[in-house]
Amino acid sequence: MPNLAGEQLVAGVPGLAEMDVTIDVRDFRRLPSGSLTFDDLRRLAEEIETCDADGVVVTQGTDTIEESAYMLDLLHSGHRPLVVTGAMRNPSLAGADGPANVLAAVQVAADPGARGLGCLVVLAEEIHAACRVRKTHSTSLATFESPGGGVLGHVVEGRPRFLNAPRERVTVRLEPDVPFARVGLVTAVLGDDGESVRATGRYADGLVVAGMGAGHVPVGCVEPLSELAGRMPVVLASRTGAGSVLSHTYGYPGSEVDLLERGLINAGFLHPYKARILLTALLTAGAPAAEIAKTVTVAGAVHG
Template sequence: MSTHIAVFSLGGTIAMTPGAEGGGAVPTLSGDQLLATVPGLAELDVKIEAIDFRRLPGASLSFDDLRDLAAAIHDSDADGVVVTQGTDSIEETAYLLDLLHTGQVPVVVTGAMRNAALAGPDGPANVLAAIQVAADPAARELGCLVVFADEIHAASRVRKTHSTSVTTFASPNGGAVGHVVEGRPRFLSGPRERVTVRLPAQVRFARVALVTATLGDDGEILRPLVNGCEGLVVAAMGVGHVPAAYLDALTFLAERMPVVLTSRTRAGSVLTHTYGYSGSESDLLDRGLINAGFLHPYKARILLTALLTAGASRSEIEEAFTRAGDARA
C-alpha cells in the first residue's frame, strides 16, 4: 500500500504569481496547482492529498491559523504531512507546530524564495524533497522539520538567515539534522527530546512581547508592557546583558509576569554566572528572569505564548525552558 501524504497549502511565495498588469506577486495557486509544477511525483510510491488550508502571505499567518492547522493534522489519517507556506514566518510557525504536534507522524514545512514566474523557481524542488522526507519512516517521532534546498532542519533550531537567498535556512546551533541525497533522506542526528504543549480549544492566545536591547536604550519601551502583556522575552546583548537603565523596569515586570532572557546574537547560549555587574546575566537571573539557554528569541516567544495559553505554572514554564534551551534540543 502506498504511503499517504497530506499536503496543506497555506499560501506564501511558493503559491504566488504576478498580479494583474505586471503587479507584484500575490498568493494565487491552489494546492493542486502547486503540486502540478513538481516533477518526479509520479515516480514516488505515495498517494498525495492536496488541502487548500489558507492562501495568505507568510507574514499574515496567525496563532489561530496554526492552532487550526495543528488540529487538522491531528485529525488527518495521513502517514506524513507537508505544509507549504511563506518563508517570512517559517522559523516561528514550524516551531509552534512542533510544540503542538504530539503524534508520531512526520510534519515537514517548506516554501520557496522565488515565485513560479521567476527564472529557476525553487518551490518544486523543495516540495519534492519535503514529500520524500515526510514519507520516510526515519522521520517519524521527530516532530516538525523544515526542508529547504535539500537540507533537513529541526524546527526548534532553524533560522531564516538571508532575505533573498534560496539557501536562506540554517541551524546555527548544531547544523542541519540531515540532507536529501538522490531522493532519499539521510539523517545525521538521532531523535531528540521535544517539548510539547496541549492547548485548550478556542482559548485566546496569551500576548507576549519581544524587546531587543540596543545601545543607549533608556528602557522606557518596557514600562507600557505592564498592562499590555502576560509575558515578555528580552533579546539581550551578548550572553545575556542589558543596559543598566533596563533594570528597574525588568525587576518590576519579573515580579508580575514571566520574563525570559535570550540572546540577540545569531548563535550561542545565555550564560548563568560568568559576569556579575548590574545588567549582567547573573544579575538578571537573580532578579527573576528565566534563562532560555540556546533558544532564539523568536522561538522563546512562541514557547512562552504556548505555555501561558495552556495555563502553565511558573515552575512548569521554567522546566520547559530548561529542556527547550538545552543545546541538544
C-alpha cells in the first residue's frame, strides 16, 4: 500500500529545488496501482485538464503504468506535457530509483520539446511513448521498454534529448459519468477449444484476442470468435509483445486472413493490453462499429 504523500516524494528528490520551476503537489489517490480503476483515470484526466500548470507529472506504482499511461494518453487532448513515472525499488531498499525518476520526469515535463507528444513515461532516464511502453521484467530497473518503435529519447545531464516521436495521436472524449464498457482479453494458447472465448463473450461488450504469432488461434476458437464478431467488436492482436498482426499472409482456418474475413479487427502493432484500453475507451464513448474499426487500425499502424 502506498505510504508516502506527494510532498514527501518531492522532498526526497535531490536537485529538484535547484530547478527553475514551481511545483504544486496534489495527492489524487493513494492506492496500489493494480487497484486503480478506469473511473480513477477518467477523474485524473479531468483534473489534469483543469489544473493551471505548464506540465504535469503523475507518480504511481509500476505494475499498471503501461495500461494507465495509455488511457491517460487517449484522454489527454492538449499539448501540455504529461509524464508518468514510478519506482521499481521502494524507499526502504538500497539503491531506490524513485527520486531519480521523479527528477527526470519533472525535467521532461518542463521541456518545450515534450509538448504535443501526448502522455510520456519516464524511468531510468529513458523517455517512452505511452502507446508503446511495456513492463518486461518483474524486478529489473530496466524493465520498461518500447519494443514497437523504441524509446522517444533520453534524459542526458538533466536535459531531455528527443530522438523520435509517434507520427499521429489517437484521442477519445469521454463524458464524465458514463459507465465504462466491459472489454475482455483472451489469450490464445495451445489446445484451446474456444470455451474461454465463449465464457468471456457472455459478459463483455467487446473482446481482444491475443493471438499466437502474427495473429493466429487454434481451430476450436474460430467459430466462437466468428459468432462474437457478429455482435460486438473483436480485436485481433498478437501475444508476442512485439511486431504487427499480419493481414494477408496465412489463410488456413484460424489464421489472420480467416479471422479478418470473419470480421475481427486488426490491431496492427498495438499490444493486447493497449488494444483493450483503446477498445474500452471507444465503446464507452459510444463510437459506432465503423469508427471503432478505423480508429483501432490507425492506432495499430502508427504506434509501432
